[in-house]
Amino acid sequence: MRILLVGAGGVGAAFCAIAARRDFCETIVVTDYSLERAQRAAAQDERFVAAQVDASSAEAVAALCREHAVTHVMNAVDPVFDMPVFSGAFEAGAHYVDMAMSLSQPHPERPYETPGVKLGDEQFAAASDWEDAGRLALVGMGVEPGLSDVFARYAADHLFSEIDELGTRDGANLVVTDEAGNEVFAPSFSMWTTIEECLNPPVVWQDGDWHTTAPFSEPEVFDFPEGIGPVECVNVEHEEVLLMPRWVDCRRATFKYGLGEEMIGILKVLHTLGLDSTEKVGVKGVEVSPRDVVAAVLPDPATIGPRMTGKTCAGLWVTGTGKDGAPRSTYLYHVVDNAETMAEYGHQCVVWQTAINPVVALELLATGVWQGTGVLGPEAFDAVPFLDLLTAYGSPWGVRELDA
Amino acid sequence: MRILLVGAGGVGAAFCAIAARRDFCETIVVTDYSLERAQRAAAQDERFVAAQVDASSAEAVAALCREHAVTHVMNAVDPVFDMPVFSGAFEAGAHYVDMAMSLSQPHPERPYETPGVKLGDEQFAAASDWEDAGRLALVGMGVEPGLSDVFARYAADHLFSEIDELGTRDGANLVVTDEAGNEVFAPSFSMWTTIEECLNPPVVWQDGDWHTTAPFSEPEVFDFPEGIGPVECVNVEHEEVLLMPRWVDCRRATFKYGLGEEMIGILKVLHTLGLDSTEKVGVKGVEVSPRDVVAAVLPDPATIGPRMTGKTCAGLWVTGTGKDGAPRSTYLYHVVDNAETMAEYGHQCVVWQTAINPVVALELLATGVWQGTGVLGPEAFDAVPFLDLLTAYGSPWGVRELDA
Incomplete structure (x- = not known):
């Protein structure tokens, strides 16, 4: 397996650090808009090489694939570049893996009732091309989407005879402090993407169809395991809701994110002011996108690790009827x-x-344990070998039974 | 009187509209960084002419003064340009009026206890130069500071024998709606200046000295007159606190601004994220100041008038002992x-x-009713002719007695 990694930011660099400990890949061509950033991530293993890339250009991605005889493109850039990376991989005859799907567009008239263009719609539109070409685009293969979708497959195959709701729930108790030890606001994930996810109309799967709601809808306090405790969660637009119902029978699919009160307040203010906008505005002779400015003033999520404490939890809350016929x-x-x-x-x-989840998935593809063609989500594959390999990587998963 | 107006934004344009109805000035040279904006404001009266100016250049201001034989410079630009305009007027031998004083710098170690450089310090440092030259710099002559300071003089001369607190209190019930009639967030005053005022450490005069507090300190609900009603007010850094105690005896001087809950929340978020900063940051190849971006995404305060309803109130709450010896x-x-x-x-x-207040003040200077040299605040002059002329302009003031 010869991988082209597009994007050497926080996730891309961690991907390299994890893959460096495994021997399934012959090389990783680590690329980024910043060659220096690519070089830093590639320095972790002598099998890795660095190159500069413009991820907005399918031609540039395809040219790198051909130059390095790439078999799999691993997309780790902002989802705004999904389509050029996805198309570049296809053009060059490579397989493709990403961790976030092509972007949505709200419905022009009824944004908070009906989906417009849905997450992944552009990618699924090309599914037959990938299938005809005998190649795989494995989409949404991070942790959420990704591991959460693997959990959905596992629940359907091994725990439930009938599923009412597949409810992804994400929460954390992370705290970042400054040099003086004072707590500061420093999101642990791309602020650009957080704004995109949280201010787009959340999508819900219910009784055979998708509908949307207003941002921050249906707040709920979920009690997260291993000491994290209760966190306020709200509906957020996320790929799981679009992926899971395609392969797993369920009455309802939701994604709720434990944003917490402070982040919800901040996102609301950014929206009130129009600072969430990606449309460029003129500012004293230059043109900038306000959302890019918001991302630029915050600490780089890749750099806050040493000043952060706490745990993060990704998971799937499944309700329905267990294999024994009892509510579960x-x-x-x-x-x-x-x-x-x-x-x-x-x-x-x-x-x-x-980052760990696409490494596990690529190892399963490299060893032939996972096989498939077309545009597929993680729930299209057997969950057991994935969960076993994740555990073998030293990062086990857990199960908590709740009152049914 | 020949006036050089520096700045033809919202306040500058209103200044021209009000001055156009009075005959005390021979000309106003209306200037702005944007010549087109200057021309639009100057078009209101055939005595007015327009010119372009770079307000950051004292030389440019002085050159315009000389070119047009200017007697009085009226400063109506953002206070960040106070010192070049003030110095340019002095160099050219003109008198000077502004509505906001030179900026403060927080104390490097104890920002929320002790003032660093105070509002107006740079201007007062030049007081003897102005006095020696026999010329006047009338500073802080808008509504707040300005009319509030005139009220302080009036209270001391005509209503009180001893003053405990001179408490400027500003509140409004303004609402702005969009084309569809939905309420929107659109500050009625420069957002850049609002951030500057509200996030700088508020200054308080107490028992003979100035001290600072944390932003938004000492919240208090003040009941504003004429139907505005109760509004939550907090301490804000403002010129009155620096001006009033120099000419009017008082135990305490404060400024509290009726920001309201939404604006306080928004300012706190901007500060948390660092979007209040004026330091330029790199954003995808260009350099911008985050605060400039915040100002740029909001509607221009000069354009929201037609979509705004409500009233605004500026005033001074005075407590102490009345002329009759009773608490007042x-x-x-x-x-x-x-x-x-x-x-x-x-x-x-x-x-x-x-804008109306500096027009009234300039008319009193033009007619010789107000006379003075040096760097003086509005409370250094007799309040009665000012308040009478304001009323003659068609804009009366009011008095409300509260429980003492």
Whole structure:
């Protein structure tokens, strides 16, 4: 397997650190808009090489694939570049893996009732091309989407005879401090993407169809395991809701994110002021996108690891009827402690947790355990070997039974 | 009197509209960084001419003074340009009027206890130069500071034998709607200046000295007159606190601004994220100041008048001992209804209320009713002719007695 990694930011660099410990790949061509950033991530293993890339150009991605005889493109850039990377991989005859799907467009008249263009629609539109070409685009293969979708497959195959709701629930108790030890606001994930996810109309699957709601709808306090505790969660637009119902029978699919009160307040203010906008505005002779400015003033999520403490939890809350015919309510989860990922890998827990899952998936593809063609989500594959290999990587998952 | 008006934004344009109805000045040279904006404001009267100016250059201001034989420079630009305009006027031998004083710098170690460089310190440092030259710099002569300071003089001369507190209190019930009639966030005053005022450490005069506090300190609900009603007010850094105690005996001087809950929340978020910063940051190849971006995404305060309803109130709450020896608590105020200023002048009430006061003051200087040399605040002059002329302009003031 010869991988082209597009994007050497927080997740891309952690991907390299994890893959460096495995021997399934012959090389990783580590690329980024910043060659220096690519070189830093590639320096972790002598099998890796660095190159500069413009991820907005399908031609540039395809040319790198051909130059390095790439078999698999691993997309780790902002989802705004999904389509050129996806198309570039196809043009060059490579397989493709990403961790976030092509972007949505709200419905022009009824944004908070009906989906417009949905997450992944552009990618699924090309499904028959990939299938005809006998090649695989494995989409949404991070932690959420990704591991959460693997949990959905596992629940359907091994725990439930009938599923009412597949409810992805994400929460953390992470705290970042400054040099003086004071708590500061420093999101552990791309602020650009957080704004995109949280201010787009959240999508819900219900009784055979998708509908949308207003941002921050249906707040709920979910009690997260391993000491994280209760966190306020709200509906957020996320790929799981679009992926899971395509392969797993369920009455309802939701994604709720434990944003917490402060982040919800901040996102609301950014929206009120129009600072969430990606349309460029003129500012004293230059043109900038306000959302890019918001991302630029915050600390780089890849750099906050040493000043962060706490754990992050990704998981899937499944309700329905168990294999024994009795009502069942189960939370399948994966908790990562920042202290451990920093000590072991030198990467903060949120980006590390996102990055480990595509490494596991690529190893399953490299060894032929996972096989498929077309545009497929993680729930299209057998969950057991994935969960076993994740555990073998030293990062086990957990199950908590709740009152049904 | 030949006036050089520096700045033809919201307040500058309203200044021209008000001055156009008076005959005390021979000409106004209306200048702005944007010549087109200057021309638009100057078009209101055939005595007015337009020119371009770089307000950051004292030389440019002085050259315009000489070219047009200017007697008085009227500064109506952002206070960040105070010192070049002030110095340019002095160099060219003109008198000077502004509505906001030279900027403060927080104390490097104890920002929320002790003032660093105070508002106006740079201007007062030049007081003897102005006095020796026999010329006047009348500083802080808008509505707040400005009319509030005139009220302080009036209270000391005519209402009180001893003053405990001179408490400027500013509140409004303004609402801005979009084309569809939905309420939107659109500050009626420069957002850049609002951030500057509200996030700088508020300054308080107490028992003979100035000290600072944390932003938004000492919240208090003040009941504003003429239908505005109760509004939550907090301490804000403002010129009155620096000006009043220099000429009026008082135990305490404060400024509290009726920001309201939404604005306080927004300012806190901007500060948390670092979007209040004026330091330029790199954003995808260009350099911008985050605060400039915040100002750029909001509607121009000069354009929101037609979509705004409500009233704004500037005033001074004075407590102490009345002339009769009994405890007294009096609010001296000036309320302006947006519907009236829009109908009468085509300018929204907040900028109009700021602009009318320097027109009144310049008329008193032109007619010799007010005379002085040095760097002086409005409370250094007799309040009665000012308040009478303001009333003659059609904009009366009011008095409300409170429980003492």
